[in-house]
Amino acid sequence: KRFLQMLLPKAGGQHEDATDTGTSRAFSKKTLTWRLVGEAYSSQLSVDEQRYIFRLAFRMWSEVTPLDFREDLTAPGATVDIKLGFGRGRHLGCPRVFDGSGQEFAHAWRLGDIHFDDDEHFTPLSSDTGISLLKVAVHEIGHVLGLPHTYRVGSIMQPNYIPQDPVFELDWSDRKAIQRLYGSCEGSFDTAFDWIHKEKNQYGEVRVRFNTYFFRNSWYWLYENRNNRTRYGDPLQILTGWHGIPPQNIDAFVHVWSRGRDERYFFKGNQYWRYDSEKDQAYMEDEQGRGYPKLISEGFPGVPSSLDTAFYERRQQLIYFFKESLVFAFDVNRNQVLNSYPKKMTQVFPAIMPQNHPFRNIDSAYYSYAHNSIFFFKGNVYWKVVSDKDRRQSSRLPFNGLFPKKSISEKWFDVCDVHMSTLNM
């Protein structure tokens, strides 16, 4: 007991408000390892099911924090960061004995281990009876990462089990709580674009919707602007969601959308692909039977490769291609680069605040329908281009001027990586 008291934090803390009681990050590593301890499998679910549920539980925290979680089945047990196990009554050398079915169904030790009471009826993902092992696992992992209990309705960190439909997600406040400990997700993007969906409603009227996509390496996110977060369960692998385009490191996406034209192109290296929105796959060949991918120099004469990025400017019906510090304005109707181009980026898109400019090698030029503005991404910051609305409010602003840079993660939230081993879950 004396030993335990040495280990345990001092008594105290604010009983009234259990939400913000001095929590601090528990780990200072970016990638944490975990393992379901071999001699402590549950007797209720198959081992694969248990491991899958835990892998999903860790992934769910990874989707909202800069942390990665990797299942480690081989390293010496002592070096594994988080160990999970099932037990009944007195278990796994733990000083805290489980009470049988009912009441206490699991507990966690900060910086260490998670124990589940195998007398409880833990159920898999598809079940809506019993106690969802996924929900309990996400809760206990929250403790291990440093989050305390809270009585906030909707939080996964409520002390009592709340039976509800099997689908649950980390809500906004839980995300902010864990991000207060580990920071928000940062990182550069290969490209970002809005994808237009055209639908006919029951009256036959065409309706236009759009989704925002962020591409990074071989995975991507759909960003739900109205919910200020990525889609639940993203990122996904590009090759699972987009067919016929390169599976990684896309340079640019351009949507030529004007009266009578609706063409979508992906660019990588010295080639480009055209994408068929209806069939959700890249065209194999054009109307003349010539195959895709094609050389950029053929389809867009005068445009260099490999590109940094590109976007389509609908009012002027120009595609702006970016490479290093240069901009090429391509007239899609005359199929050629304007004579006065290429120009310096700083000339076409001048900085409003001196020296506050990306100058060269931007990652992505993204026209957002949600914000009716163009954004230049570079690393984990963005520059917003002066829009018509901005100029109506302040005519002194330069045409196509760039506002000072800001952090991408403060405008687009929770665009987080997950460990490669869980990417295709």
Place this chain on the structure above:
Amino acid sequence: ERLFHSRDRSDLEPSPLSRAKPIADLHAAQRFLSRYGWSEVPSVWGTSPQGSAEAPVGSTLAQAMRRFQRANSLPASGKLDSPTLAAMNRPRCGVPDTRLPPQSALSTPPAPIIPYSPRPRSRP
């Protein structure tokens, strides 16, 4: 094997021996309040549910009870009434409600510290 008849084992019966003793009286309630950190008395994670945690007494018990009731959106009477007992008997996590879980008694040695760690990890 524990007894079940449906494929998804949804009717799995816990073995009678290992059912948690319901919290039904003041003594059990005192232990619950102490165990989950609702009493002012330093709560020691007991070595067993029946454990030797010091239970709050007197007005401190009523205060602890009221704190628990308030947190669970129950009338803060300070008395052990049936809604309070029901709240205490709901399935729950074993980590105390009012503070972070203690460090693992089984803890692993500290992992190598990446330079940007704000503070050194304490050794077990």
